[in-house]
Amino acid sequence: xxSVTQLGSHVSVSEGALVLLRCNYSSSVPPYLxxxxxxxxxxxxxxxxxxxxxxxxxxxxxxxxxxxxSETSFHLTKPSAHMSDAAEYFCAVSDxxxxxxxxxxxxxxxxxxxx
Amino acid sequence: xxxxxQTPRYLIKTRGQQVTLSCSPISGHRSVSWYQQTPGQxxxxxxxxxxxxxxxxxxxPGRFSGRQFSNSRSEMNVSTLELGDSALxxxxxxxxxxxxxxxxxxxxxxxxxx
Numbered sequence: 001x002x003s004v005t006q007l008g009s010h011v012s013v014s015e016g017a018l019v020l021l022r023c024n025y026s027s028s029v030p031p032y033l034x035x036x037x038x039x040x041x042x043x044x045x046x047x048x049x050x051x052x053x054x055x056x057x058x059x060x061x062x063x064x065x066x067x068x069x070s071e072t073s074f075h076l077t078k079p080s081a082h083m084s085d086a087a088e089y090f091c092a093v094s095d096x097x098x099x100x101x102x103x104x105x106x107x108x109x110x111x112x113x114x115x
Numbered sequence: 116x117x118x119x120x121q122t123p124r125y126l127i128k129t130r131g132q133q134v135t136l137s138c139s140p141i142s143g144h145r146s147v148s149w150y151q152q153t154p155g156q157x158x159x160x161x162x163x164x165x166x167x168x169x170x171x172x173x174x175x176p177g178r179f180s181g182r183q184f185s186n187s188r189s190e191m192n193v194s195t196l197e198l199g200d201s202a203l204x205x206x207x208x209x210x211x212x213x214x215x216x217x218x219x220x221x222x223x224x225x226x227x228x229x
Contacts, residue, residue: 034217043119043205043220044158051215090158100217101148101209102171105158 002027002093006106014114019078021109023065023091026072032100033074034092035065038108044090049100050074061085086113116142119221121206127227133194136224140187140208146170147189148218149181152203161204164189165211193226201228 007022025031032051036044048059055067065076074091088110092103120139128134140147148171149161160173164183181191187208193200203225207218 036220041222043207043222044218045220046217049217092158100215101146101163101207102160102173103158103218104160107157 002031002104004091004093004104004106006091006109008109009107010110010112012112012114013081015083016080019076019081019085019111021076021089021111023074023076023106024072025074025091025093027093032094033065033067034094034100034103035059035063035074035076036090036092038088038090040087047076047089081113083113083115086111119206119208119219121204121221121224123224124222125225125227127229128196129229130196130198132196133192134196134226135190135192136204136206136226138189138191138206138208138221140189140206141219144208144210144219145187146209146211146216147183147187148207148209149189149191150205150207151175152205152223153201158205161191196228198228200226202226
């Protein structure tokens with residue numbers, strides 16, 4: 001069965017600093033990987049997805065993620081943090097056969113931006 | 116284009132009662148998925164409906180059920196509510212079912228069971 005581990009339930013960075021949110025996956029077959037963001041009192045919004053077309057995936061709001069099969073990782077980065085990036089971020093995985101609808105989510109990482 | 120609409124936003128029920136939550140997908144989307152979000156268990160997949168048929172089901176007891184109508188609107192029902200059912204229930208829609216059709220989430224229904 002597939003699973004996702006997000007290292008660090010809370011990450012705090014200064015405005016303008018690099019954002020790095022870590023995600024490691026476990027899957028018995030080549031995975032589809034996703035990053036979602038959740039703002040307070042809202043649902044989840046897709047940031048980016050990996051579907052084997054390219055290992056470096058660019059998403060919305062300046063975020064990107066790199067798929068590293070050897071490390072079973074899909075870490076999310078943003079070169080310069082903005083106050084509006086404060087939210088909870090979820091990494092998710094889906095087996096090829098299950099599509100993008102049945103996802104297994106990590107426990108989430110709450111990102112705080114310090115002025 | 117309007118997003119995914121979930122009603123009601125907040126709901127308070129008593130243990131043992133049943134509840135029905137509603138979800139209207141984005142226009143043109145035919146797949147609707149439901150997730151439960153709790154502080155302890157995180158986000159967990161409940162089920163997915165596509166063209167009025169349940170395509171996938173998560174690991175939840177039979178008290179949790181759902182359906183989809185011909186206009187793609189979906190409802191989920193929880194019978195004999197337990198305190199542990201208190202959660203944010205998220206509905207998500209996608210154009211079709213499959214890997215190239217990511218989920219678009221609604222803002223959720225927050226259910227409190229007392």
